Amino acid sequence: xxxRLIMSMLAALTAxxxxxxxxxxxxxxxxxxEFGSDWHDPLTATPPIPKPATPSCEVTVxxxxxxxxxxxxxxYTPPPACGDTWSKVVLRMDGKVKGRQYDRLGYLxxxxxxxxxxxxxxxxxxxxxxxxxxxxxxxxxxxxxxQDVEMLIGNVVDDTYTGVLDVKVTLTxxxxxxxxxxxxxxxxxxxxxxxxxxxxxxxxRILAEVYATGSGxxxxxxxxxxxxAPAPYSCQTPDGPYREVQIRVDxxxxxxxxxxxxxxxxxxxxxxxxxxxxxxxxxxxxxIEYDLTPFAGVLNDGRPHRVEVSVVGVPEGQTxxxxxxxxxxxxxxxxxxxxxxxxxxxxxxxxxxxTHAPGTExxxxxxxxxxxxxxxxxxxxxxxxxxxxxxxxxxxxxxxxTEGERLDALDGVWTDDETVTVGRHTTRAHxxxxxxxxxxxxxxxxxxxxxxxxxxxxxxxxxxxxxRLDDTYTGDATYTTGVPRDQRxxxxxxxxxxxxTGSRGCYDRTVTAVQGVLTEDSSAC
Numbered sequence: 001x002x003x004r005l006i007m008s009m010l011a012a013l014t015a016x017x018x019x020x021x022x023x024x025x026x027x028x029x030x031x032x033x034e035f036g037s038d039w040h041d042p043l044t045a046t047p048p049i050p051k052p053a054t055p056s057c058e059v060t061v062x063x064x065x066x067x068x069x070x071x072x073x074x075x076y077t078p079p080p081a082c083g084d085t086w087s088k089v090v091l092r093m094d095g096k097v098k099g100r101q102y103d104r105l106g107y108l109x110x111x112x113x114x115x116x117x118x119x120x121x122x123x124x125x126x127x128x129x130x131x132x133x134x135x136x137x138x139x140x141x142x143x144x145x146x147q148d149v150e151m152l153i154g155n156v157v158d159d160t161y162t163g164v165l166d167v168k169v170t171l172t173x174x175x176x177x178x179x180x181x182x183x184x185x186x187x188x189x190x191x192x193x194x195x196x197x198x199x200x201x202x203x204x205r206i207l208a209e210v211y212a213t214g215s216g217x218x219x220x221x222x223x224x225x226x227x228x229a230p231a232p233y234s235c236q237t238p239d240g241p242y243r244e245v246q247i248r249v250d251x252x253x254x255x256x257x258x259x260x261x262x263x264x265x266x267x268x269x270x271x272x273x274x275x276x277x278x279x280x281x282x283x284x285x286x287x288i289e290y291d292l293t294p295f296a297g298v299l300n301d302g303r304p305h306r307v308e309v310s311v312v313g314v315p316e317g318q319t320x321x322x323x324x325x326x327x328x329x330x331x332x333x334x335x336x337x338x339x340x341x342x343x344x345x346x347x348x349x350x351x352x353x354x355t356h357a358p359g360t361e362x363x364x365x366x367x368x369x370x371x372x373x374x375x376x377x378x379x380x381x382x383x384x385x386x387x388x389x390x391x392x393x394x395x396x397x398x399x400x401x402t403e404g405e406r407l408d409a410l411d412g413v414w415t416d417d418e419t420v421t422v423g424r425h426t427t428r429a430h431x432x433x434x435x436x437x438x439x440x441x442x443x444x445x446x447x448x449x450x451x452x453x454x455x456x457x458x459x460x461x462x463x464x465x466x467x468r469l470d471d472t473y474t475g476d477a478t479y480t481t482g483v484p485r486d487q488r489x490x491x492x493x494x495x496x497x498x499x500x501t502g503s504r505g506c507y508d509r510t511v512t513a514v515q516g517v518l519t520e521d522s523s524a525c
Contacts, residue, residue, distance in 0.1 A: 031514045035490040038126035039516025040276045044283065045498035045509040046471070049090050049133045052174045057082035059171050062108060062151040066165040071152040076110055076143075082173040084144045085181035091116055091134045093169045098127025100485070101163025103265040103274075105215045106153030107324075108169060112190045113142045114324045116169075117211045117285040119264050120153060121278060122271045123163050124516075125485075132283045136171070138328065140184040143171070185328035196304035197327055201337040203300050204380050205330035209287035210309055212245045212259050212323040220320025223313070224261045224412055224435065225399065227364045231356040233401060237313060240354025241412075242368040242395055244312035245323065247290050249298065250305050253347055255290030256372050258393050258416040259311075261435050263453060268439055270449040272477035272492040276513035280455040280471045280496075287326070291420055293387040294376030297340025312350075334381030344375035344388070361407070364399045388421045409438035427461040441481065448478040467502030491515055501525075 057079035064072035078084065091108075093116070101123055108116040115136050121128060136143075153165050176182070185207075191197055199206060214220035219235035223243050229236040247255040262281050265274040274282070292299070299305055309323040332338050348371035357363040375388040397412030416431040437451040453473045460466040477492035495512040505525075512520035 029517050031517045031519065033491075033515070035272065035275070035488075035492070035516050037486075038124050039128075040513055040518045041128050042121040042130040042276055042278060042283075043511060043518075043521075044278060045496040045511045046284075047498065047500065047507045047509070049088075049135050051090060051172075052087045054087055054175045054177055055082070056172050056174045059173070060168065061110065061149050061171055062167070062169040064151065064167060066104075066106075066153045066155045066167070067157040069152065069154040071150050074149045076147045076149050078144060078146070079173055082175050085176040085179065086137070086140065086173045087176045087182050088135065088174045089137045089140065089143060090172045090174075091136045091169065092172065093118065093132045093167055094129070095120065095131070095165060095167040096127060096129040097121075097123040097163040097165050099123060099125060099162035099164075101155070101157075101161050101165070104153050104155050104165065105213065105264075106167075107151065107211070109150045110139070111142045111145070111147035113139060113188055113326055114211050115139050115142070117213065117287075118153075119215075119262075119282050119285070120165060121265045121283075122275065124275070130283070134284055137182050138184055139188055140181065141186060141188045143173075186331040187329040189327040189329060191307055191325050191327075192304070195306055195308050197299070197307045198302070198304045199296075199299045199327070199329055200331050201300045201302055202332045202335050203296055203329045204293075204332040204338050204378055204385070206292040206296055206299065207328040208247055208255070208290045208292050208307070209326045209328065210245060210247065210257075210290070210323050211285060211287045212309070212311070212321065213262070213285060214243070214259070214311075214321050215264070218320050220314065220318075221264065222267070223259075223320075224397070225408075225410060227399060228354045228356060231358075231362060231364060233362070234405065238315055239313055239352070240364065240366050241397060241399070242313050242352055242354065242366060244368075244370060244393060245288055246310050246312060247292075247325075248306075248308045248310070249292065249295050251308075252345070253372060254292055254295060254374065255389070256370055256391050256393055257288045257290065258395070258414045258431070258433070259288065260286070260433055260455065261412070261414065261453075263435075263451075268437055268449050268451060270439065270447060270477050270479070272479055272490040273449055273451060273475040273494060275492070275494075276516055276518065277473065277475070277494040277496050277511060279453050279473050291387065291389045292327075293378065293422070294342055294344075294374045294389060296338060296378045297376060298342060300338050300340070332380045332382075338378050338380055340376055340378035342374065342376040343386075344373060346373045348372070360402065362401050364397075366395065366397045366399070368395045369393060385423055386421075388419075390419045392417045405439075406441040407438070408440075411436045425462050427459070430458045432456040445481050445483075446478055447481045449475070451475045465503050467500065470497075470499045472497050495520070 226235040228240040263279040352368035354366040414433040455471040475494040479488040479490035
């Protein structure tokens with residue numbers, strides 16, 4: 001969580017303030033006793049992207065039907081009618097699919113820069129439509145020039161899995177009312193194929209963002225459920241479920257982070273949980289951010305430097321994680337070269353254990369923690385600026401299961417605390433991710449999953465700005481296993497409440513679906 005992120009969260013609050021109590025929609029259709037062949041289109045409780053009241057231009061950057069793993073390739077040209085200074089740029093993806101299909105992971109690259117990563121909902125037999133919006137103003141530098149476009153949502157279509165993913169992605173550019181556009185990085189860089197980076201020599205602030213996802217099938221898609229070998233469970237790894245995403249500069253640890261435990265829309269062996277209301281972040285996968293400004297003096301020497309991302313807990317050579325990197329750079333217009341030095345590099349010894357207790361009900365208890373502090377100064381045109389970044393990670397979980405995994409339960413908490421001090425000003429972020437879920441299979445082969453998944457963050461700074469995010473999903477879904485789809489007799493109640501409060505207002509929305517019918521869409525602040 002950085003200065004830019006706290007400002008974007010506060011801006012979203014200002015534009016999304018709702019009345020004290022408002023009911024936006026209730027079910028117009030009676031709730032059926034079980035799921036049928038059609039249900040409500042997927043939706044989330046997340047706030048809409050606030051849009052300026054200025055003239056705008058829309059550009060289609062990708063339109064494709066994904067049937068396999070062939071990427072869509074095209075070209076992008078910025079809209080001449082909106083100039084090259086924008087107050088905001090908003091990406092929108094519209095999708096539709098029908099039939100039968102798994103959840104799929106996708107990305108969009110413009111000029112080699114990953115600006116969007118997403119996953120798809122699973123369709124009804126009759127078909128669904130959904131949309132996702134994202135503020136991509138931070139990529140203004142990339143969007144000012146004509147660029148190649150690549151998009152892929154890898155898919156498999158055959159006699160069983162019939163769903164073709166039909167998507168369209170647009171960018172809407174909102175003209176700036178003045179000569180200056182919205183605050184955005186001066187440069188957006190990517191790594192070379194051999195993982196090197198060369199920054200402008202006058203870089204004074206450097207952020208890396210990593211779209212890290214455990215996916216692609218296999219156990220890393222559900223890394224939080226893995227157990228240390230030789231515990232008798234279907235997903236084994238040498239050291240258990242702890243994962244930590246690290247970034248290194250020239251081999252030196254530069255940042256650590258906790259990945260969010262995303263549950264895709266087929267997760268926990270129960271797609272009925274996610275048909276209408278997905279889990280947090282499933283449709284808009286947020287990158288992990290690392291403040292690399294303490295390394296500015298090292299990176300600004302005009303030579304390429306090696307930047308590498310790795311995931312702690314994944315056996316060496318094993319696939320299952322994707323971690324593309326963008327580097328956002330702010331330049332000092334008053335100096336040709338910004339020099340500096342790393343002055344503090346203090347890494348706490350990683351702590352961790354994952355122990356298996358056998359029995360009729362197996363149990364794995366996991367605890368882990370790690371801490372890193374890096375400080376450095378940069379000699380800028382406005383004086384020497386020291387940046388100190390401290391990040392502390394912690395994880396605890398209890399995983400219980402029985403023979404044949406007819407009971408499979410996890411109660412886990414992940415925290416990621418970050419403090420960034422730039423000169424005399426400090427921003428603090430406390431992130432907490434929780435997952436409390438259990439799947440049981442009864443003697444009648446009825447599979448039931450009860451789940452609570454939360455994404456929380458508290459952010460404050462010494463200028464008096466603050467925000468609190470609580471995005472909580474709850475679900476309870478049951479169906480019959482081992483039978484054709486039309487004999488599953490699925491039932492589910494799923495809900496998401498998204499609350500964002502802060503020094504500029506509040507947003508509070510709840511959506512609920514029962515047997516695929518939207519029964520609540522309400523707000524209260």
